[in-house]
Amino acid sequence: SQQGEEDPQALSIQEGENATMNCSYKTSINNLQWYRQNSGRGLVHLILIRSNEREKHSGRLRVTLDTSKKSSSLLITASRAADTASYFCATDYRGTSYGKLTFGQGTILTVHP
């Protein structure tokens, strides 16, 4: 399976702390995307980073990509209780047609008020 691996599987922090989640993947990619899912609901797209980019920011989110290590990280700064959710990385693998997206297993983030 080409499915990516995320770690940690679960992360529990206090409001105001930073949260870092990691994603590793197996083969070359066109882009890597991060999504958030609140309990049982639809996924929400957070950020997309292309294979030729190394870092991207969006508000309190910072994503890095290291293609030599085939890994990415998502940093949420100054976390809030509302950030409690599952976070998934998804990879668009090079050599497959666009649209074939492979998701990791996700990290469950709990932010305590």
Next chain:
Amino acid sequence: EAQVTQNPRYLITVTGKKLTVTCSQNMNHEYMSWYRQDPGLGLRQIYYSMNVEVTDKGDVPEGYKVSRKEKRNFPLILESPSPNQTSLYFCASSNLQGSGYTFGSGTRLTVV
């Protein structure tokens, strides 16, 4: 409002009774996709479509059919549902620029 609409939200059916889950998007997106989400297995892609009349298998296509006769609609068909297809299903769409997928709210299917 830009959105992906799936129906129904909840469905309980019996083994072997054909069903269709509808998916519609109002963003003129080229790409549409179906996923199933199961505990411990994450999201797995069932089928995806690059445009009208162009579809391809994802990682778990067995037991499912799709069609893309119009750009906005991408129904998921279970010809003969079985209990192992009990799952949470998501439809999603994206544009050619690869800006990420917009997901529907999900369909929770139970096959008894």
